[in-house]
Amino acid sequence: QVQLVESGGGLVQAGGSLRLSCAVxxxxxxxxxxxxxxxxxxxxxxxxxxxxxxxxxxxxADSVKGRFTISRDNAMNTVYLQMSSxxxxxxxxxxxxxxxxxxxxxxxxxxxxxxxxGTQVTVSS
Numbered sequence: 001q002v003q004l005v006e007s008g009g010g011l012v013q014a015g016g017s018l019r020l021s022c023a024v025x026x027x028x029x030x031x032x033x034x035x036x037x038x039x040x041x042x043x044x045x046x047x048x049x050x051x052x053x054x055x056x057x058x059x060x061a062d063s064v065k066g067r068f069t070i071s072r073d074n075a076m077n078t079v080y081l082q083m084s085s086x087x088x089x090x091x092x093x094x095x096x097x098x099x100x101x102x103x104x105x106x107x108x109x110x111x112x113x114x115x116x117x118g119t120q121v122t123v124s125s
Contacts, residue, residue: 002026002114004096009119012086016123020081022096022116030054033099034072034079035107038092038121048094049081050107059105064090086123093118 008020020036035050049060049070058070069082079096098114099107 004114004116006096006116006119009121011122014088014123014125016086017084020094022079024077029077030074033102035097036081036094037097038094040092050105052105057105088123088125091123094121
């Protein structure tokens with residue numbers, strides 16, 4: 001059974017930082033690209049960041065570039081999202097995603113094979 005379990009969400013003031021983690025089990029972690037998506041109330045789920053199987057290729061949404069950092073530890077089967085300089089507009093449910101096959105490192109929702117359940121991030125102004 002494949003499981004992606006996020007942690008690290010919470011309430012933070014604007015300008016603050018949070019680190020999200022996603023622990024993965026039930027699949028060969030190094031066979032999958034990993035990504036983070038987010039969904040704000042009333043909006044569609046959107047791409048945030050992605051990292052290739054070995055970690056050599058990374059992409060970010062323009063809205064988070066320079067503020068968020070994605071990384072992975074293949075020995076720990078975990079992917080991380082370090083979020084800094086948070087803004088109220090970053091408030092959303094953040095979900096990690098596992099992607100087996102991809103032609104572009106900027107994953108679309110349709111590329112995703114497995115989703116985590118999500119973790120709430122709330123940034124107060």
